[in-house]
Amino acid sequence: MRLRTLSITGLLLVLAGAALFYVLTMPQRLDAAAIAPEDSGDVARGETMFWAGGCVSCHAPSKATGEDQLKLGGGDPLVTDFGTFHAPNISPDPTDGIGAWSLADFANAMQRGVAPDGSHLYPAFPYTSYVKMKPQDVADLYAFMKTLPPVSGKAPANELSFPFNIRRGLGLWKLAFMDDGDPIVPLTADTKDPVHRGRYLVEGPGHCGQCHSPRTLFGAGGIDTSRWLAGAPNPEGEGMIPNITPGSKEVGAWSADELAEYFATGFTPEFDSVGGRMVDVQENLAKLSDADRQAIAAYLKAVPPQP
Amino acid sequence: MRQHLTLLTAASVAAAAVLATLPAIAQNTDVIEKRQQLMKNNGRSAKAASQMLKGEVAFDPAKGMEIFRTIQADNQEFRTLFPDDSKTGNDTEASPAIWEKKDAFAQANDKIEADAAAAIAANPQTLDEFKVAFGKVAANCKGCHEQFRVDK
Numbered sequence: 404m405r406l407r408t409l410s411i412t413g414l415l416l417v418l419a420g421a422a423l424f425y426v427l428t429m430p431q432r433l434d435a436a437a438i439a440p441e442d443s444g445d446v447a448r449g450e451t452m453f454w455a456g457g458c459v460s461c462h463a464p465s466k467a468t469g470e471d472q473l474k475l476g477g478g479d480p481l482v483t484d485f486g487t488f489h490a491p492n493i494s495p496d497p498t499d500g501i502g503a504w505s506l507a508d509f510a511n512a513m514q515r516g517v518a519p520d521g522s523h524l525y526p527a528f529p530y531t532s533y534v535k536m537k538p539q540d541v542a543d544l545y546a547f548m549k550t551l552p553p554v555s556g557k558a559p560a561n562e563l564s565f566p567f568n569i570r571r572g573l574g575l576w577k578l579a580f581m582d583d584g585d586p587i588v589p590l591t592a593d594t595k596d597p598v599h600r601g602r603y604l605v606e607g608p609g610h611c612g613q614c615h616s617p618r619t620l621f622g623a624g625g626i627d628t629s630r631w632l633a634g635a636p637n638p639e640g641e642g643m644i645p646n647i648t649p650g651s652k653e654v655g656a657w658s659a660d661e662l663a664e665y666f667a668t669g670f671t672p673e674f675d676s677v678g679g680r681m682v683d684v685q686e687n688l689a690k691l692s693d694a695d696r697q698a699i700a701a702y703l704k705a706v707p708p709q710p
Numbered sequence: 711m712r713q714h715l716t717l718l719t720a721a722s723v724a725a726a727a728v729l730a731t732l733p734a735i736a737q738n739t740d741v742i743e744k745r746q747q748l749m750k751n752n753g754r755s756a757k758a759a760s761q762m763l764k765g766e767v768a769f770d771p772a773k774g775m776e777i778f779r780t781i782q783a784d785n786q787e788f789r790t791l792f793p794d795d796s797k798t799g800n801d802t803e804a805s806p807a808i809w810e811k812k813d814a815f816a817q818a819n820d821k822i823e824a825d826a827a828a829a830i831a832a833n834p835q836t837l838d839e840f841k842v843a844f845g846k847v848a849a850n851c852k853g854c855h856e857q858f859r860v861d862k
Contacts, residue, residue: 642860642861645861674753682856
C-alpha cells in the first residue's frame with residue numbers, strides 16, 4: 404500500500420515535470436500583426452538587409468566569391484564548445500532549401516528562432532539580434548532571397564553533445580535569454596539621425612554584439628548587455644574579439660571617418676589590415692552604402708565607453 | 711626540521727624562478743620582432759599606395775613600382791621567420807595555424823609574391839592601372855590575416 408502510493412506520487416511528479424517542460428518549451432511564434440503582408444517585399448531594399456545581415460558568412464562556403472556567394476546551399480562547419488553546427492541550405496530550392504516557406508515561416512525563423520514545424524532553432528543562428536529588425540525589412544529580405552539561385556542538396560546535421568543536442572530544451576534557453584525588439588542603447592530624441600540608423604544596423608541585422616559582446620552563463624547564455632561591444636573571447640578558439648566602444652585602447656582613438664574607411668576597405672588608420680572572422684563581416688559591410696557605413700561609425704562613437 | 715623546511719622553500723623558489731624564465735629563454739623573440747617589423751613595412755607600403763589612390767599625394771609610376779618591389783622583397787624574408795621556437799612571446803599575433811597548416815601558409819605567401827610579381831610585370835603607368843594592380847596585391851593582406859593571424 405505504502406509502496407503503491409509512493410510510486411503513484413512518483414509517476415505523477417514525473418508527468419507533472421514532463422508537462423511543465425512541454426509547456427515551458429512550446430514554440431512562441433510572432434503575432435500576425437508583427438509580420439508584413441506576404442507580397443509587400445522590395446527586392447532592392449532587401450539586398451541591403453542581406454549584406455547587413457551577413458547571411459553569406461555562414462550559409463555559403465567560406466571560399467565563395469562573386470556570384471558563388473549567392474549560392475546559399477550551406478556553409479563551412481561552425482565549431483564551438485557545444486559541438487559543430489552546419490548552417491542549412493537557405494536557397495530558394497523548394498525541397499532542400501526554403502523555397503516553399505511563406506513570409507510568416509521565414510519571419511518566425513528569423514525573429515523567433517522557430518522552424519515551420521514548430522521546432523526550435525539554435526541561437527548559433529543570430530535570431531536574438533534579427534528579432535530587432537523591422538517587419539518590412541524582413542519582408543524585403545524575403546523578397547530578395549527569392550531571387551537567388553536555388554541550390555540542391557541538404558547540409559549535414561549538427562553534431563552536438565548532450566544536453567545541447569535536445570532541440571526542445573532550447574525553449575528553456577529562450578525563456579531565459581531570448582531578446583525582444585527593443586533597442587539596447589537608449590538614445591534621446593535629439594540624437595542625430597545617422598546614430599539611430601547605425602543603432603538599428605548594429606543591434607539588429609548587423610548582429611555585431613554576437614561576437615563583440617561577452618555572454619552570460621560562462622558563454623552559454625545571452626548577450627551581456629552591461630558589457631555591450633566591450634570585446635569577448637573568441638567562441639571559435641584562439642584569441643580575443645576586440646572592444647569596439649569609445650573606451651577601447653585601439654578603436655577608441657579612431658575617428659568616425661576612419662571607422663567607415665575600415666568597413667569599406669579593411670584597412671585600419673595605421674594601414675594594418677582586417678583579419679579573422681571580421682574579414683567576412685567587412686566584405687559584407689563594403690557592399691552597403693557610404694551613408695550606412697557612416698551611420699554604423701556614428702553609432703559606435705555614441706555607445707557607452709567600456710574599459 | 712626548521713632548516714629542512716627553509717631549504718625546501720629556497721629550493722622551490724629557485725625552481726620556480728628558473729621555470730618562470732624558461733619560456734623567455736626558449737622563445738626566439740628576435741625573429742618575432744623581425745617579422746613584425748616587416749609587416750609594419752607592409753602597412754607603410756599600403757599607406758603610401760592609399761594616399762596616391764585618394765589623391766592626397768600625386769600619383770608617380772616609379773613610386774608605385776617601388777611599393778610592389780618592397781612588398782615582394784619583404785614577404786620573401788617574412789616567410790622564413792617562423793621557426794618552431796617562435797610560437798609565443800613579444801605579443802606575437804601569429805596563429806598556431808601557421809605551424810599546423812604549413813602548406814596552406816606557404817600557398818598564402820606564394821600568392822602575395824605572385825601577385826606582386828604580376829603587378830611589377832604590368833608596370834602600371836596610370837592611376838587606374840595602379841588601382842587594379844594594387845587591389846589584387848592588397849587582397850592578400852586580409853586573405854592571410856583571416857587564417858593566420860589572431861587578435862590578442
